Amino acid sequence: MTLTLSGLSKTYGDFELGPIDLEISNEVFCVLGPSGSGKSTLLSLLAGTADPNRGSLAVDGRSMSGLPPEARRIGLVFQDGALFPHLSARENVEYASENPEYVSELTRLLAIEDVLDRRPANLSGGERQRVALARTLASEPDVLLLDEPLSSLDEPISRRLRGDLDRLFETLDVPVVYVTHDQRTATALADRIAILRDGAVAQVGTPTDVLEHPASRFVAEFTGNENVFEIRIGTDENGRHGHVGNTALRSEGESGALPWLDSPSAVSAVTVCVHPSRIDFREISSSEKPAYQIPVIVERWLHENDTYRVFARVAGGPVLTATMSRMAFERLEFSRGEETTATIPVDSIHVLERVTR
Amino acid sequence: MFPTKSDTDSAVDRFDWLSVTLLLGGVLLCYYLLPLASLLLSQPPAAILGQTTEPAVVSAASTSLVSATASVLVATVFGLPLAYWLAAAEGRSETLVTAIVVLPLVLPPIVSGMVLLTLVGPGTVLGDVAAAKGVSLTRSLIGVVLAQTFVASPFVVITAKAAFESVDRNLEYASRTLGKNRLTTFRRVTLPLAWPGILAGITLAFARSIGEFGATIMLAYYPRTMPVQIWVSFTTLGLEEAFPTAVILIGIAVAALVFLTTLGRNPLAR
Numbered sequence: 001m002t003l004t005l006s007g008l009s010k011t012y013g014d015f016e017l018g019p020i021d022l023e024i025s026n027e028v029f030c031v032l033g034p035s036g037s038g039k040s041t042l043l044s045l046l047a048g049t050a051d052p053n054r055g056s057l058a059v060d061g062r063s064m065s066g067l068p069p070e071a072r073r074i075g076l077v078f079q080d081g082a083l084f085p086h087l088s089a090r091e092n093v094e095y096a097s098e099n100p101e102y103v104s105e106l107t108r109l110l111a112i113e114d115v116l117d118r119r120p121a122n123l124s125g126g127e128r129q130r131v132a133l134a135r136t137l138a139s140e141p142d143v144l145l146l147d148e149p150l151s152s153l154d155e156p157i158s159r160r161l162r163g164d165l166d167r168l169f170e171t172l173d174v175p176v177v178y179v180t181h182d183q184r185t186a187t188a189l190a191d192r193i194a195i196l197r198d199g200a201v202a203q204v205g206t207p208t209d210v211l212e213h214p215a216s217r218f219v220a221e222f223t224g225n226e227n228v229f230e231i232r233i234g235t236d237e238n239g240r241h242g243h244v245g246n247t248a249l250r251s252e253g254e255s256g257a258l259p260w261l262d263s264p265s266a267v268s269a270v271t272v273c274v275h276p277s278r279i280d281f282r283e284i285s286s287s288e289k290p291a292y293q294i295p296v297i298v299e300r301w302l303h304e305n306d307t308y309r310v311f312a313r314v315a316g317g318p319v320l321t322a323t324m325s326r327m328a329f330e331r332l333e334f335s336r337g338e339e340t341t342a343t344i345p346v347d348s349i350h351v352l353e354r355v356t357r
Numbered sequence: 358m359f360p361t362k363s364d365t366d367s368a369v370d371r372f373d374w375l376s377v378t379l380l381l382g383g384v385l386l387c388y389y390l391l392p393l394a395s396l397l398l399s400q401p402p403a404a405i406l407g408q409t410t411e412p413a414v415v416s417a418a419s420t421s422l423v424s425a426t427a428s429v430l431v432a433t434v435f436g437l438p439l440a441y442w443l444a445a446a447e448g449r450s451e452t453l454v455t456a457i458v459v460l461p462l463v464l465p466p467i468v469s470g471m472v473l474l475t476l477v478g479p480g481t482v483l484g485d486v487a488a489a490k491g492v493s494l495t496r497s498l499i500g501v502v503l504a505q506t507f508v509a510s511p512f513v514v515i516t517a518k519a520a521f522e523s524v525d526r527n528l529e530y531a532s533r534t535l536g537k538n539r540l541t542t543f544r545r546v547t548l549p550l551a552w553p554g555i556l557a558g559i560t561l562a563f564a565r566s567i568g569e570f571g572a573t574i575m576l577a578y579y580p581r582t583m584p585v586q587i588w589v590s591f592t593t594l595g596l597e598e599a600f601p602t603a604v605i606l607i608g609i610a611v612a613a614l615v616f617l618t619t620l621g622r623n624p625l626a627r
Binding site: 047048049068069070072073074075076078080082083084085086095096135136138139 | 539
């Protein structure tokens with residue numbers, strides 16, 4: 001199955017979504033964006049609960065234009081589940097399918113067999129979403145849409161369901177469009193991510209693309225990349241060089257080289273980003289990939305779930321953030337105010353903006 | 358220095374507001390019940406029983422029951438679609454249509470009767486066309502139903518509109534994305550969830566119909582409904598003669614309301 005959006009757009013007052021052009025095949029496609037970016041409007045257009053002003057939508061070449069929601073075979077899991085409150089969990093799932101064997105299979109797959117006789121009011125948040133998912137899958141949709149199904153759940157439940165969703169998506173042979181504002185959910189589940197900002201697609205790519213090569217400062221910051229900083233470009237007798245704060249950028253093997261600066265002539269500064277996972281605090285050998293060694297002072301660190309987030313200041317420059325495992329952090333035996341060296345592989349520098357003279 | 362609560366604030370917090378609401382509400386409740394109790398106690402049971410076999414009273418009671426039931430059926434069949442549309446509609450048209458629906462509620466019933474006479478009374482186009490086909494739109498059961506429907510149907514529309522509005526729109530969308538069309542969605546999702554509110558509207562409309570007097574007496578003095586019969590007894594025989602019939606009307610109304618209430622099971626209760 002392939003879901004094709006061609007110039008799809010919708011206007012609500014001052015807000016305009018699109019035009020959006022996308023082709024989504026049998027993959028998990030996450031639409032990631034902040035509140036008000038148009039995520040829910042996009043889902044409404046796909047599900048048929050709202051009509052676009054312009055553009056078209058097709059599933060495997062079959063146009064959806066003018067088709068009501070019931071004729072589209074596009075299933076939608078709502079943010080709060082939207083379970084029918086007057087029906088039991090079993091009746092909710094059976095509402096979408098007259099095939100009792102398939103219903104049984106789905107209830108087993110989503111581990112809701114024990115709650116089937118309960119009304120939605122007597123289900124936990126996680127159970128409600130599992131029932132909602134079973135109900136949508138029971139309708140055997142050609143395309144599966146999910147509207148932030150984990151957003152109202154507590155973190156432990158959300159994390160468990162995220163894992164279950166990941167396994168479930170692997171078994172599905174349809175395009176899955178998953179809308180969320182949570183970067184962790186998107187990167188955990190998606191084959192591809194589209195970043196939505198003010199109704200427009202800011203970037204489409206794999207999670208690695210989006211995280212390590214953001215198309216703009218907005219994408220970098222929205223996806224949780226705190227290492228957005230400026231490198232000043234100068235010239236001396238050895239050629240061009242960069243400075244972060246008071247520190248000249250040098251790399252093993254290729255001292256002073258700025259290979260990421262593709263058109264250096266008139267550029268006086270660049271804004272770059274480095275994914276926190278690419279920054280390390282260890283000596284590197286000459287056999288390793290070229291890297292910058294930048295003196296820093298360790299200011300503080302945060303323990304978040306299974307990872308550590310270390311904040312280290314470059315003299316006269318930005319605070320760099322590095323993420324690492326607990327084991328790696330404990331091996332470093334940091335103390336606050338400690339002077340150390342941050343290692344940034346040259347190929348992990350991603351240029352966002354150029355300032356020309 | 359943190360601000361502290363004044364003595365007055367503390368006294369206000371301690372004051373039992375729930376008891377005050379109960380007291381005020383209780384006074385109103387007594388105002389409803391005491392006149393009814395007073396009427397019932399003032400009437401000898403023999404006088405009431407005697408009236409139950411009186412042909413004029415029996416005829417009026419059956420006319421009231423049949424006409425009120427018919428009026429509520431008409432109001433429901435035509436009112437529910439309008440209420441559903443109003444619940445889904447937005448903007449000026451919805452406000453305008455709602456105002457039109459409320460209009461019969463704000464008109465004095467006797468004026469409603471006069472208005473209807475200008476539309477379906479003798480000498481009007483509709484009245485004459487119907488009469489030519491042998492159907493009388495005044496001084497007939499149809500006339501009673503027309504009068505009652507005019508004054509009572511807004512209760513169905515307004516209450517059902519509120520009931521439909523209370524149903525989460527996403528539930529309807531969910532049903533449709535599961536492959537169910539509008540009609541199935543309405544039948545299996547919207548209607549069951551809105552049913553208690555709709556039934557409240559039907560009950561109010563029935564109560565309004567069975568007690569309708571002003572419009573009915575203008576449009577259809579015959580066949581007599583219970584309120585018209587009470588008025589006739591009052592004007593021809595005096596107040597004392599009208600009381601037993603009034604007690605019977607109260608009995609019929611209460612029995613009908615109890616019956617309708619039993620139909621209103623909350624769909625969310627199990």
